[in-house]
Amino acid sequence: MARTLCRIFKGCQSICSLPLMKTRLHPSASVLLRTVCVRRMLTLPFRFSPKAQDFSLPNSSWGAEMRQLYEHYNSQCEEEMKGEEKQDWAWKRVPSYNRTLKHATGGVYLSKIYQSKARFFTRNIKEPGAAFEYVLFVSKDEQKCVCIFQAGHLLEGPQGSLILKNHATAFFRRVQEEKYWIRYVHGGAIATMIDTVTVTHASVLTLLIMTANLNINYRRPIPLGSTVLIDSSLNKTEGRKVLISCKVTSTDGSKLHTEATALFVVSRLLGG
Numbered sequence: 001m002a003r004t005l006c007r008i009f010k011g012c013q014s015i016c017s018l019p020l021m022k023t024r025l026h027p028s029a030s031v032l033l034r035t036v037c038v039r040r041m042l043t044l045p046f047r048f049s050p051k052a053q054d055f056s057l058p059n060s061s062w063g064a065e066m067r068q069l070y071e072h073y074n075s076q077c078e079e080e081m082k083g084e085e086k087q088d089w090a091w092k093r094v095p096s097y098n099r100t101l102k103h104a105t106g107g108v109y110l111s112k113i114y115q116s117k118a119r120f121f122t123r124n125i126k127e128p129g130a131a132f133e134y135v136l137f138v139s140k141d142e143q144k145c146v147c148i149f150q151a152g153h154l155l156e157g158p159q160g161s162l163i164l165k166n167h168a169t170a171f172f173r174r175v176q177e178e179k180y181w182i183r184y185v186h187g188g189a190i191a192t193m194i195d196t197v198t199v200t201h202a203s204v205l206t207l208l209i210m211t212a213n214l215n216i217n218y219r220r221p222i223p224l225g226s227t228v229l230i231d232s233s234l235n236k237t238e239g240r241k242v243l244i245s246c247k248v249t250s251t252d253g254s255k256l257h258t259e260a261t262a263l264f265v266v267s268r269l270l271g272g
């Protein structure tokens with residue numbers, strides 16, 4: 001890549017350095033060519049910029065609830081100053097990218113060709129808000145992790161009726177109509193988010209880890225399109241094992257949707 005860029009750059013330089021008299025082009029065409037080349041050169045560094053897009057920042061798909069919660073947790077991420085020295089962040093927003101390579105601080109990538117098309121599972125849908133819309137905050141001091149999760153329409157799972165039992169007969173026909181059904185988030189999508197939150201939490205404590213066990217109890221369905229909180233807490237670490245518990249609740253904490261425990265095992269590469 002670097003060699004190709006160098007060649008393009010040198011090529012553009014040599015074209016731009018050609019005196020107008022020596023080129024066979026009409027002077028106005030030559031000026032145009034030089035302008036185009038210079039513009040191309042100026043845009044090159046941005047096109048090949050290694051800076052990755054962070055998907056955990058507010059976007060137009062975020063509802064009012066998601067935004068309010070984001071502001072609440074983000075305000076706790078202020079850098080504390082004590083005297084002249086900077087303190088550690090009490091809470092930190094975790095950036096999120098569309099490739100695990102950009103998340104990782106280490107790792108082995110066996111086949112670059114095969115993996116070049118790989119995309120991080122929860123960040124592979126381009127339309128904002130269509131699937132997994134979330135932001136994570138971690139606190140090393142409190143050993144906690146909080147995730148604000150807005151479940152998009154592509155995560156549809158089961159449907160439930162809004163009709164109360166007493167009114168079932170009267171509304172029998174209208175039940176067929178779409179508006180009398182409520183859609184809930186797919187259990188696999190909830191499991192994905194629990195895995196993502198707990199693995200992020202565990203990787204704050206360690207580096208290379210794998211989910212060894214995920215135990216989930218679904219208590220109450222999550223309406224599609226709603227915003228929920230996913231809280232995870234460190235239970236214990238034991239040798240290479242990291243045990244984390246997790247709860248999915250309504251944003252005010254009054255409804256428990258899901259609870260889970262997750263066991264992570266630190267890779268032998270690091271943990272011995």
Ligand SMILES: CCCCCCCCCC(=O)SCCNC(=O)CCNC(=O)[C@H](O)C(C)(C)COP(=O)(O)OP(=O)(O)OC[C@H]1O[C@@H](n2cnc3c(N)ncnc32)[C@H](O)[C@@H]1OP(=O)(O)O
Nearest residue numbers: 100103195196199200203210211212213239241263265268
């Ligand atoms: C920051 C964002 C980064 C984003 C990354 C996204 C990743 C999302 C997370 C995932 O989805 S990971 C993918 C799903 N997981 C896997 O594919 C894991 C497959 N399993 C394995 O690779 C291995 O089984 C594993 C690494 C988990 C463990 O193998 P090891 O050979 O390293 O461990 P070992 O078998 O020696 O067990 C170590 C300890 O863990 C315990 N253990 C292992 N698996 C267990 C299990 N399933 N249940 C309970 N305990 C288990 C085991 O009993 C033992 O306990 P003790 O030390 O007390 O003896």
